Amino acid sequence: MTERPDYKAFPDQRGHFGQFGGRFVSETLMAALDELETMYRRLKDDPQFQADFDYDLAHYVGRPSPLYLAERWSEQLGGARVWLKREDLNHTGAHKVNNTIGQALLARHMGKKRVIAETGAGQHGVASATVAARLGLECHVFMGEEDIRRQRLNVYRMKLLGAEVIPVTSGSRTLKDAMNEAMRDWVTNVDDTFYIIGTVAGPHPYPMLVRDFQSVIGREAREQSLKQAGKLPDALVACVGGGSNAIGLFHPFLEDEGVAMYGVEAAGDGVDTGRHAAPLNAGRPGVLHGNRTYLMEDENGQIIETHSVSAGLDYPGVGPEHSWLKDIGRVNYVAADDQEALAAFRELTRVEGIMPALESAHALAYARKLAPTMGADQNLIVNLSGRGDKDILTVADIDGIEF
Amino acid sequence: MSRIQACFEQLNTDGRKALIPFITAGDPNRDVTVPVMHAMVAAGADIIELGVPFSDPMADGPVIQKACERALEAGTSLHDVLAMVTEFRRQNEDTPVVLMGYLNPVEAMGYETFADACVSAGVDGVLLVDLPPEECEQVVPRFRQRGVDLIFLVAPTTTDERIRRIGEAASGYLYYVSLKGVTGAASLNVEEVAARVETIRNLAQLPIGVGFGIKDAASAQAVSRVADGVVVGSALVNQIAANAGQTDAIAPAVSAVLAEMRSAMDE
Numbered sequence A: 001m002t003e004r005p006d007y008k009a010f011p012d013q014r015g016h017f018g019q020f021g022g023r024f025v026s027e028t029l030m031a032a033l034d035e036l037e038t039m040y041r042r043l044k045d046d047p048q049f050q051a052d053f054d055y056d057l058a059h060y061v062g063r064p065s066p067l068y069l070a071e072r073w074s075e076q077l078g079g080a081r082v083w084l085k086r087e088d089l090n091h092t093g094a095h096k097v098n099n100t101i102g103q104a105l106l107a108r109h110m111g112k113k114r115v116i117a118e119t120g121a122g123q124h125g126v127a128s129a130t131v132a133a134r135l136g137l138e139c140h141v142f143m144g145e146e147d148i149r150r151q152r153l154n155v156y157r158m159k160l161l162g163a164e165v166i167p168v169t170s171g172s173r174t175l176k177d178a179m180n181e182a183m184r185d186w187v188t189n190v191d192d193t194f195y196i197i198g199t200v201a202g203p204h205p206y207p208m209l210v211r212d213f214q215s216v217i218g219r220e221a222r223e224q225s226l227k228q229a230g231k232l233p234d235a236l237v238a239c240v241g242g243g244s245n246a247i248g249l250f251h252p253f254l255e256d257e258g259v260a261m262y263g264v265e266a267a268g269d270g271v272d273t274g275r276h277a278a279p280l281n282a283g284r285p286g287v288l289h290g291n292r293t294y295l296m297e298d299e300n301g302q303i304i305e306t307h308s309v310s311a312g313l314d315y316p317g318v319g320p321e322h323s324w325l326k327d328i329g330r331v332n333y334v335a336a337d338d339q340e341a342l343a344a345f346r347e348l349t350r351v352e353g354i355m356p357a358l359e360s361a362h363a364l365a366y367a368r369k370l371a372p373t374m375g376a377d378q379n380l381i382v383n384l385s386g387r388g389d390k391d392i393l394t395v396a397d398i399d400g401i402e403f
Numbered sequence B: 001m002s003r004i005q006a007c008f009e010q011l012n013t014d015g016r017k018a019l020i021p022f023i024t025a026g027d028p029n030r031d032v033t034v035p036v037m038h039a040m041v042a043a044g045a046d047i048i049e050l051g052v053p054f055s056d057p058m059a060d061g062p063v064i065q066k067a068c069e070r071a072l073e074a075g076t077s078l079h080d081v082l083a084m085v086t087e088f089r090r091q092n093e094d095t096p097v098v099l100m101g102y103l104n105p106v107e108a109m110g111y112e113t114f115a116d117a118c119v120s121a122g123v124d125g126v127l128l129v130d131l132p133p134e135e136c137e138q139v140v141p142r143f144r145q146r147g148v149d150l151i152f153l154v155a156p157t158t159t160d161e162r163i164r165r166i167g168e169a170a171s172g173y174l175y176y177v178s179l180k181g182v183t184g185a186a187s188l189n190v191e192e193v194a195a196r197v198e199t200i201r202n203l204a205q206l207p208i209g210v211g212f213g214i215k216d217a218a219s220a221q222a223v224s225r226v227a228d229g230v231v232v233g234s235a236l237v238n239q240i241a242a243n244a245g246q247t248d249a250i251a252p253a254v255s256a257v258l259a260e261m262r263s264a265m266d267e
Helices: A027-043 A047-061 A071-077 A096-109 A123-135 A145-150 A152-160 A175-188 A206-214 A216-228 A244-253 A320-327 A338-352 A358-373 A389-398 B003-014 B033-042 B062-073 B078-091 B103-109 B111-121 B140-145 B160-169 B190-203 B217-224 B234-242 B247-266
Strands: A020-024 A067-069 A081-086 A114-119 A138-144 A164-168 A193-196 A235-239 A260-268 A284-288 A290-295 A332-337 A379-384 B018-024 B048-051 B097-101 B125-128 B152-154 B174-177 B208-211 B229-232
Touching: A020 A320, A027 A096, A027 A175, A027 B152, A027 B160, A047 A096, A067 A216, A071 A081, A071 A338, A071 A358, A081 A216, A096 A114, A096 A123, A096 A193, A096 A206, A096 A244, A114 A123, A114 A175, A123 A138, A123 A152, A138 A145, A138 A175, A145 A152, A145 A164, A152 A164, A152 A389, A164 A175, A175 A193, A206 A216, A206 A244, A206 A320, A216 A244, A216 A379, A235 A244, A235 A358, A244 A260, A244 A320, A244 A379, A260 A320, A260 A338, A260 A358, A284 B103, A290 A320, A332 A338, A332 A358, A338 A358, A338 A389, A358 A379, A358 A389, B003 B018, B018 B033, B018 B062, B018 B208, B018 B234, B018 B247, B033 B048, B033 B078, B033 B247, B048 B062, B048 B078, B062 B234, B078 B097, B078 B103, B078 B111, B103 B111, B103 B125, B111 B140, B152 B160, B160 B190, B174 B190, B190 B208, B190 B217, B217 B229, B217 B247, B229 B234, B229 B247, B234 B247
Parallel strands: A081 A379, A114 A138, A114 A193, A138 A164, A235 A260, A235 A379, A260 A332, B018 B048, B018 B229, B048 B097, B097 B125, B152 B174, B174 B208, B208 B229
Antiparallel strands: A020 A290, A067 A081, A284 A290
């Protein structure tokens, strides 16, 4: 890195992070994206909109989420003091709700009566169904058939919340196919429908606005670290599927040069097996779902199937800002495989009494390796992006237990 | 003059409208496509749109999604599609061929390589569904230098300002998407289409093809009264799907649908 970029200046006016990002969609959606961008740029500096957002985060989501020092786990790992940013304690059990609160406010300002969402693990679907219930909006959630099977508890939660869950049977029947189907719905119902994208991918302005809504995580963590640890952390670790919890944690720290950052992708069976979901580790730049970013694709530019024990990380792309942060060297992107994530899931549950989501367990798995390489006076923050209740059936399956 | 431009000028002289069939290349296998292209020309096609299969066809409905799946299952790559056009050109030097698809396979091949390959295969135009004019500065000059037309979509939601901009980036013709939705969706409203086509004519100086929602001879005829060309895709791909098990039946089935449309348009 020759010169430190002005991180706040990205994306540029047309939604680019260097060569990444942009707005690659069919013509029918261009007007809707223009309208959304105009509305968002107007509202984001509107004190009333910010006040409404902050109020909901405090009183409905339960923010700020604690920054918890995992003393026993830190001691066991022997090295840095490990802190957990407790997004698992948010209403609905994950960081996803920070963003759906924000986008639902946008939908209301734009007078849309119907919202749609895609979901992988179901956390974003639940968070969308939740805000839709609260605002009395019609909600349709697209979910791959494979994910419906492995996340059936969340499917039922969405139904109880009044959302309709639409099974997606095309392609690999996971998150990417759910996103294709949500785009198809949006193009058909663009006049009355707001598409709540759950991650920092998709066409501009989504990567920007989802990042802005999720940045509450990093703003709080920065303040809490200064207060509780007396200084900034030495390292941040977060899992990366599309990358919304990671960008939310990282973004407010980007200018703090002493803070190292690690985004942890899903290595599935292992990055060298080809059966994984780690485009930043083993992919190359291409265009999918409206933006240019690192992708998992074959030599002909066809998107290939991903593999991860965690439905929320099972995605062949990644948010364009992560691709840029990788290329400029600001964030290190590493990977943890299924076995490492499961081991971390079990360990945190037993040692700290906190059951993490399998997605977050990937971040924990890397923290397990990183902490022992650091000094006892150093601090490491792991984003505990969600709780693990939804994954109990998956883990029970692996353990050979049937209910 | 490009083949596409020459085609529209000739049609204009003859007082006819362009019939523009779309099929996905390599569906259901790689041997079927070129014979079907020749059959479509014999049945009255003026321009052929050849779909490049993609794993994630976000703008397409179930009919063309399944066509992509069959073509990819058969191993069809962008290289194969270009090879099909080369083969088609051995017997047909006049009918314009447009490749239609998504950006990523082209990115994977590289713009420069792809543009060269289009020229040597005899491809006349390229339509990349997820490449709007805002993102195409790198692409337009490469195609323009080589005389390959870059065709863009105009939608019911496109503002007048964008139509002007699209008109400047595009050449060959404009593809007006007749409805909000994916390919093969509900029926179009001819009066609405007529009004929009009129608006587009006043803002851009290119022939206008209309597609999405054209199912049969009656809708092809109605659209041909207001537009310069009629694009028909899912109705043909349905015939391919229905005959995927007996590929000899594909060309006659596709030709029958097209021939009906042709005669209705020429009435």
